[in-house]
Amino acid sequence: MHYNNNAARIKRELLIQLIQLVLEDRLVEGIDRIPYAMTSEPGYQPVRCCVHHDRSILKSRILARLGFSVEDYEDDGTPLSVYAQKALERNHIEGPILTVLDEACNACVKTQFLVTNACQGCLARPCMMNCPKKAVSVVDGRAIIDKERCVNCGICQQVCPYHAIIKIPVPCEEACPVGAIYKDSRGKERIDYDKCIFCGNCMRECPFGAMMDKSQIIDVLLAKKRGAKLAALFAPAVAGQFRASLGKLVRALKQAGFDAVYEVARGADITAEKEARELQERLAAGAAFMTTSCCPAYVEVAHKHVPELAPYVSHTRSPMHYTAELASQEHPEYRRVFIGPCLAKRKEGLADPLVDYVISVEELGALFVALGIDVAEIDEEPITRPATAAGRGFAWSGGVAQAVLEHLPDKKGTIQTATIDGLSRESIKELQAWAKGKTAGQLLEVMACAGGCVAGPSVITNPKVALMQLKKLVQEAQPS
Amino acid sequence: MKELPMYQHKTVKVVVCSGTACYVMGGSELLLLDDHIPSRWKGHVELEGSPCLGFCKNKTQGKAPFAIVDGEVLSEATIPGILKKIEEKLGET
Numbered sequence: 001m002h003y004n005n006n007a008a009r010i011k012r013e014l015l016i017q018l019i020q021l022v023l024e025d026r027l028v029e030g031i032d033r034i035p036y037a038m039t040s041e042p043g044y045q046p047v048r049c050c051v052h053h054d055r056s057i058l059k060s061r062i063l064a065r066l067g068f069s070v071e072d073y074e075d076d077g078t079p080l081s082v083y084a085q086k087a088l089e090r091n092h093i094e095g096p097i098l099t100v101l102d103e104a105c106n107a108c109v110k111t112q113f114l115v116t117n118a119c120q121g122c123l124a125r126p127c128m129m130n131c132p133k134k135a136v137s138v139v140d141g142r143a144i145i146d147k148e149r150c151v152n153c154g155i156c157q158q159v160c161p162y163h164a165i166i167k168i169p170v171p172c173e174e175a176c177p178v179g180a181i182y183k184d185s186r187g188k189e190r191i192d193y194d195k196c197i198f199c200g201n202c203m204r205e206c207p208f209g210a211m212m213d214k215s216q217i218i219d220v221l222l223a224k225k226r227g228a229k230l231a232a233l234f235a236p237a238v239a240g241q242f243r244a245s246l247g248k249l250v251r252a253l254k255q256a257g258f259d260a261v262y263e264v265a266r267g268a269d270i271t272a273e274k275e276a277r278e279l280q281e282r283l284a285a286g287a288a289f290m291t292t293s294c295c296p297a298y299v300e301v302a303h304k305h306v307p308e309l310a311p312y313v314s315h316t317r318s319p320m321h322y323t324a325e326l327a328s329q330e331h332p333e334y335r336r337v338f339i340g341p342c343l344a345k346r347k348e349g350l351a352d353p354l355v356d357y358v359i360s361v362e363e364l365g366a367l368f369v370a371l372g373i374d375v376a377e378i379d380e381e382p383i384t385r386p387a388t389a390a391g392r393g394f395a396w397s398g399g400v401a402q403a404v405l406e407h408l409p410d411k412k413g414t415i416q417t418a419t420i421d422g423l424s425r426e427s428i429k430e431l432q433a434w435a436k437g438k439t440a441g442q443l444l445e446v447m448a449c450a451g452g453c454v455a456g457p458s459v460i461t462n463p464k465v466a467l468m469q470l471k472k473l474v475q476e477a478q479p480s
Numbered sequence: 481m482k483e484l485p486m487y488q489h490k491t492v493k494v495v496v497c498s499g500t501a502c503y504v505m506g507g508s509e510l511l512l513l514d515d516h517i518p519s520r521w522k523g524h525v526e527l528e529g530s531p532c533l534g535f536c537k538n539k540t541q542g543k544a545p546f547a548i549v550d551g552e553v554l555s556e557a558t559i560p561g562i563l564k565k566i567e568e569k570l571g572e573t
Contacts, residue, residue, distance in 0.1 A: 004506045004558065012504055243498040243508075243529065365504035374500045374532045461508040 001171070004462075006047075007209030008362075012460070013038065014058070014065050015217065015366035022221045023370060027088065031080040035059055060101050064212040067219060069099040087218050093357065096193055097214055097346040098203070104210040107187035108170040111152055115143045118164035127156035127165065175205035177423045178305050197300035199423060199448045200343030200457025213343055213458070217363040220337050223356075224257050228335045231327045232258035233320065233355075235340035236265045236387075237395035237453035240470030241361050241461045247380035252373050254381070256364075260331055264338070265387030267323030268294070268394040268403065274316040276407030279415070279443055287312065289434065289442045292400050294318045296344035297448035301423060301431070309435040312444075319394060320345060324354035339364050341456025344448065360458035392474045396452035396467060397421040401445035416441035422450025492525050492569045494562060495548040499532025507545030509559065516559050517566075525566055 017034050021027040035058035039051050046054050060070045062080055066087040115127075121141035128136040128143065135149035136156055143165075145156070157165040172189055173181045180195035181202055189210070191202075202211040224230055232253045239246055246263075253261045271294055279290050293299055293314040302310045324336050335356040338349055342360075349358035368375060390406050393399030401417035408415060418441040420427050434444060449455045454470060455463035496502075496510040513527050535541040535553060542555025549565040 004509045009505055016504075242500060242503060362504075365500065369501045369504050369536075376499065376531050460504050460506070462512060465508040465511050 001205050001207065005207075007207070010038075010058075010061070011065075011209065011212075012362055012366055014061055015215065015363055016369050018062065018065050019217060019221065019367055019370035022218060022225075027084045027218075028081045031062065031084045034062060034080075057101070057104050060103055061209070061212070064099055064101065065215045065218075067093070067214045067216060069096070069214065070101050070212070071099060088222060090219065090222075093216055093219060093350060095347070095350055096191075097198060097343065097350070098191055098196070099212050099214055100189055100191060101210045101212055102188045104208045105188045105206075106208045106210070107183075107189075109168065110183075111167070111169050111173070112147065113145055113150065113152060113154065113157055114166055114168055115145060116164050116166055118162050119143050119160075120162055120164070122161065124161070126159035126161070130155050130159050171205045171207055172202040172211055175201035177201065177425055177428060178301065195304060197297045197304065197423070197448070198344040198347045199297040203343065204457045213346065213360065215359075215363055216346070216357045217359050217367065220335075220357050220359060221257075221367075223335050229259040229331065229333060230257060231260040231262060231331055231334040231336050233262045233264050233267075233323045233327060233336060233338045235320070235338070235342070235345075235395070235453060236263075236268060236392050237341045237456060237459070237466070237470070238339055238361055238364070239263075239265075239392065239473050240395065240454055240466035240468075241341070241365070241459060242375040243469060244375040244378070245380060246473055246476075247383055248375050248378045250383065251378045251381035252368060252375045255373055255378065256367055256371055258337070260327065260334060262323050262327050263383075263385075263387045263392075264319045264323045264340075265391035265394065266326065266385065267319035267321065268391035268400075269388050270322040271316055271319045271394075272390060272400070272403035273407050275314050275404045278314055278316055279404065280408065280411075283415075283442060288437065289439050289444055290314050291434075291444040291446055292404070294394065294400055295447050296342070296348040297423065298420075298446040300344065300347075301428065301446075301448075305428060306431045306435055309431055312435070318348065319391075320348065320355060321352055324352065328354055341453050341459040342449075343457050361456075361460050362458050365460045389474045392470070394452075395454050395470055397447050397450070398445065399452065400447075401443055404443060415443060417443045417445065420444065420446040421452070423448040490524060490570060492550045492566050493548075494525060494527050494550075494566065495530045495533070496527065496557075497533040497535065497544075497546040498529045499534075499536065501532070501536040502545035505544040507547075507557070510545060510547055510557055510562065513559060513562060516563060521566065521570065524570060 021030040035055040039054055048054050060073055063070050063083055066083055119142045121138055133149045133151055135146045136143055178195050178197055180192045181189050184190045250261045282290050291313050293316055302313050320338050327336050337357045338355050339359050346358040349355040390403035398419050451463050454466045511529055517525050533546055535546040536544050545557050547554045547557040547562055550569040
């Protein structure tokens with residue numbers, strides 16, 4: 001779905017308002033007003049049947065922003081303030097990291113092909129002639145598709161000279177590369193967590209904003225209020241999200257309440273170095289190839305869906321982990337907050353004892369707005385321990401393999417790299433082929449998001465713009 | 481001889497706010513305006529990204545993201561909205 005859409009705007013508006021209330025210590029008093037304040041402007045056009053339905057759905061959206069699962073939520077008249085209080089008393093983060101808002105879920109009809117009025121009932125009738133299941137017939141001068149026989153192959157759509165046949169997809173199911181989304185008995189979508197790889201595609205693609213991540217920003221703000229010191233660990237992709245230098249971003253994070261700030265690109269430097277060593281060892285031991293391991297959604301794919309590939313996944317830990325290690329050595333008492341564009345990192349963070357919270361770029365952006373911080377207008381903070389250009393390049397497709405290669409200068413020419421740029425049903429087949437020996441190199445870089453982390457599911461900036469910004473920053477980095 | 485369009489001698493300046501509030505609400509998209517400018521307008525539209533223009537601080541101005549087209553402020557700006565405004569300013573409508 002296009003990056004600029006109303007579902008994303010509503011989510012960010014909610015985040016900004018919630019954060020403002022927390023910062024003002026007025027969350028419990030103010031929270032019940034939000035759905036009304038957001039729908040009371042003159043000229044407000046309801047999205048659903050009426051403004052009351054919109055408000056009711058906003059209530060559930062707020063619950064996800066507070067960090068709650070909403071599958072079992074029923075509006076029994078309990079005000080949001082009760083949930084706000086519960087969030088304020090919470091001490092730990094709980095999975096699953098995704099939640100489905102049934103009331104927003106459109107219960108889209110099962111994927112189907114439909115003949116529209118544009119059908120001319122033509123003489124050639126390629127739809128009818130080419131349907132392998134004989135599901136198409138022409139009645140009263142117009143093609144019709146027998147749903148019982150149709151297997152959704154799409155041939156009729158491809159061959160219609162009038163483009164009269166359309167596909168009506170279920171966007172979340174179509175976006176899911178691993179078939180983890182299914183309909184329950186009421187037609188509402190459910191996530192099978194045994195299959196889910198937490199890539200975030202469904203969240204990005206649902207036109208009703210029904211697939212939601214659970215925010216952790218309230219927990220971070222609360223930790224600060226309770227007196228904890230915070231270390232921000234910002235992912236390489238975050239640097240391209242604001243139109244400002246790295247020094248300004250670091251200072252902005254400090255103004256936003258983080259007591260120490262770490263570039264995760266420094267952890268990426270460690271990952272690249274270790275992965276280079278591991279690759280050499282594996283190849284020396286006779287392995288045909290190795291894959292990268294920094295993309296947590298890919299690691300989930302390898303373990304859950306292509307188990308024969310799992311032995312080839314590098315054992316080197318991710319840049320997040322190594323950066324958390326650096327932070328824990330310097331400031332063991334600080335709470336470590338990873339900030340990134342990624343949903344799967346929330347899952348990785350839950351499993352990593354060195355990472356306390358994982359927040360999204362959306363949440364960080366909302367925090368800046370709530371605090372009135374304009375990153376570009378902030379003074380520069382000197383970057384005392386910069387990452388290399390290669391470490392900063394982990395954010396785009398090809399950047400990780402490149403960084404690993406830079407640690408193997410004497411192997412240039414002998415080690416071939418390949419990339420899988422985005423996980424889809426097709427690219428997972430490619431992964432299966434690698435596992436079966438159909439390899440195209442010795443180092444395979446896999447990124448779940450096409451384009452790399454700059455195109456993650458929780459970014460705020462158009463990936464094309466973000467990539468330009470990031471490349472500019474990388475050029476400023478020291479040569480690696 | 482074919483008559484030249486009215487905007488032959490005119491340039492419309494588009495300023496896109498790149499402040500954090502506008503970015504968070506999707507304003508970065510607007511910096512890709514050049515990809516959407518029809519060829520007949522080339523040379524007549526000037527695009528500029530600007531630090532925060534300050535409109536987000538005043539609720540009466542509407543909502544982010546903001547852009548200025550030939551001096552006129554657009555709130556909740558989108559690429560199609562900006563294109564329409566340019567069209568108007570160039571006298572095509």
